[in-house]
Amino acid sequence: MDTTPEPRPDGYADLRGYAAIGDGRTVALIARDGQIDWFPVPDLTTPPLFAALLDAERGGRFLLRPVGDFTATRQYVDHTNVLRTHFTTSTGQVAVTDALVTGIAGRLPWTQLVRRIEGVTGSVEMTWCVEPGNVLGDHAVTRFDTGSVPLLRAESIDIALVTGDAGRQDPVHPGNGPATDWSADFRGAFTTHEGSRHVLALMGTQDEPVHVPTVETADASIERTIEGWQAWSSHFDWQGPWQEQVHRSALALKLLLHSPTGAIAAAATTSLPESFTKAKNYDYRFAWVRDLSYTVDAMLRFGLTEEPHAAVSWLLKALKHGTKDGMAVFFDLQGQEVDDVRRSDAAGWRGHGPVLTGNDASGQLQLGNYADAMRLLEAYLSRGNLIDESSSDLLVRLADEVCARWKDKDSGMWELPQRRHYVSSKMACWQALEAACRLHDMGYVLPPDGARKRWERAQRRIRRWVEKHGWDERRGTYLMYKGGDALDTSVLLHTVSGFDRGERMSRTIDAIRAELGAGPLVYRYSGMRSEEATFTACAFWTAAALACVGRLDEAVTLMDELVRLPNDVGLMTEQIEEGTDAFRGNTPQALSHLALIQAASTIHQLS
Known part of the structure; x- marks a missing residue:
């Protein structure tokens, strides 16, 4: 169905309207009107030269669209992350194919x-503009005249544009050398006709020379990229229900995998607001242990091997070399700890700042991360893989740390500033020790004598604690934390973990849906209805939990509703607004797509 791209009276596009393309190092977001509003070059964490998403006036954009009114339809080329958009005007139709391309030898x-x-048909007047900004950096963009291919530079980042016969219009150069007082952009216009073909290719590097391909080479790289994505997808094995949505979610996760290291970013963006009344803006361009664990599990279920190995190796190295006391919450994409947050003067999406670089959750204690790391290794090793001696020693140390620290207050899964005895954190500690015991029995973890029995004793103590302090018999539900009366949807994760698949968890599902539900959607925990939108992953966790407690028909019915939540190209943000289904938060969000995959897999496994 044709869609008229939403107007931009304030310069911003609706978050539900973005598609994403990527190359294993960075991600570009393309709005329905063909404008690229987010594109860090050359890496995801590089200060982005194209960030109109966060500052419409100064952020920078890559505009490409018909002149005048148009409608647009779009979809990914089958089994790829290459986007194809058809623009239709009163005079004709044009197809635009967008790709962050790969080379002959790979990335x-x-x-x-x-x-x-x-x-495609008739004739269409097209206009384009490459207009860099630098609102998350510290240096202005300058332009150099190199002859046939102008160069734009922002500190150590260089970009060049090959345009062929796409009607590039150069401004008048005021003199020799850097162009600091003239238009630091590229722009042009041309007219298509049936069978015509034009190419725009943008190259970017940091502290490196810039390779400039011919138009013909750049054009051919699209087909090579399509073939590469389709070759990857051909190894993707999923015979269960909701195939289209599961496969698209796997492709979305692949966009967030940082191929140089094996890490996975929690999302491709920073600072997209979760709330319009509270300052809930965060930088998610880092690798959370939790997301990595879920990703490895999903990829292994799909029969993929290379990405799980890279992710496991990356995490083990990061944990071994970490310096913080206890389990780190997340690392940067190179495996280094993160300990600073910088605030930009960017306006924020539709004025909802702040815009941040960095994330201050790095210093928190989150006991659930122990379970995430142990579960990741269990999933990896249960497929017949092997572990090195130092990694085995690391797992023993982590299990012993759980025994010592499970009684501590922590910040919980939701990274809350107030430490409490969160029930889901205690359940996760149980899960971590359950995984450690299984790894011991499989022969992968060889602790000193008596360690396994110590782990089992701690498990029993944790279960007794949860039964005493985490369950409210009067209300028939697990609570969020000891001594409180709030509910927490993350408790439902521990149906899948195996902590509880019985009557208590079934009653908890009903209590959560009654108090935190909004149709098929669910809020994270009590009190969030007045502060933010529903949390996308929580709805899928609910579907998985229903299956785990034996309510399969309800799980399938709910899942059939939830798979309609993604946008027109199958992507999801962190949150979805009740009543309007508007997107909120960073995008595409790994945890949302992981939750869809987990729910589909759990329901399929138990059916």
Whole structure:
């Protein structure tokens, strides 16, 4: 169905309207009107030269669209992350194919974005503009005249544009050398006709020379990239229900996998607001232990091997070299700890700041991360893989830390500032020790004599604690924390973990849906209805939990509703607004897509 892209009276596009393309190092977000509003070059964590998503006036954009009114339809090329958009005007139709391309030997050592414009019918006047900004950096963009290919530079980042016959219009150069007082952008216009073909290719590097391909080479790289994605998808094995949505979620996760290291970013963006009344803006361009664990499990279920190995290796190295006391919450994509947050003067999406670089949750104690790390290794090793001696020693140390620390207050899964005895954290400690015991029995973890019995004793103590302090018989539900009366949807994760698949958890599902539910959607925990939108992953956790407690028909019915939540190209943000289904928070969000995959897999396994 044709859709008229929403107007931009304030310069911002609706978050539900973004599609994403990527190359294993960075991600570009493309609105329905064809404008790229987010594109860090060359890495996801590089200060983005294209960030109109966060500052419409100064952020920078790559505009490409018909002149005048148009409608647009779009979809990914089958089994790829290459986007194809058809624009229709009163005079004709044009197809635009967008890709962050790969090379002959795989991932390119530089970033190369290619936009192919093909005339389909009639004639269409097209306009384009590459207008960099630098609101998350510290240096202005300057332009250099190199002759045939102008160069834009922002400190150590260089970008060049190959345009062929796409009608590039150069401003008048005021003199020799850096162009600091003239338009630091590229722009142009051309007209398509049936069978015509134009190409725009943008190359970006940091502290490196810039390779400049020919138009023909850039054009051919799109087909090579399509073939690469389809080859990857051909190894994707999923025979269960909701195949289209599960496969698209796997492709979304693949966009967030940082191929140089094996890490997975929690999302491709920073500072998209979760609330319009509270300052809930966060930078998610880091690798959370939790997300990595879920990703490895999902990829292994799909028969993939290379990504899980890279992710496991990355995490083990990061944990071994970490310096913080206890389990780290997340690392940067290179495996280093993060300990600073910088605030930009960018306006924020539709004025909802702040815009941040960095995340201050790094210093928290989150006991659930022990379970995430242990579960990751259990999933990896249960497929017949092997572990090195130092990693085995690390797992023993982590299990012993759980025994010592499970009684501590922590910040919980939701990274809350007030430490409490969160029930889901205690359940996660039980899960961590359950995984440690299984790894011991499989022969992968060889602790000193008596350690396994110590782990089992701690498990029993944790269960007794939860039964005494985490259950409210009067209300028939597990609570969020000891001594409180709030509810927490993250408790439902521990149906899948195996902590409880009985009557108590079934009653908890009903209590959560009654108090925190909004149709098929669910809020994170008590009190959030007045502060933020529903949390996308929580709805899928509910579906998985229903299956685990034996309520399969309800799980399937709910899942059938939930798989309609993604946007027109199958992507999801962190949160979805009750009543309007508007997107909130960073995008695409790994945890949302992981929750869809987990729910589908759990329901399929138990059916």
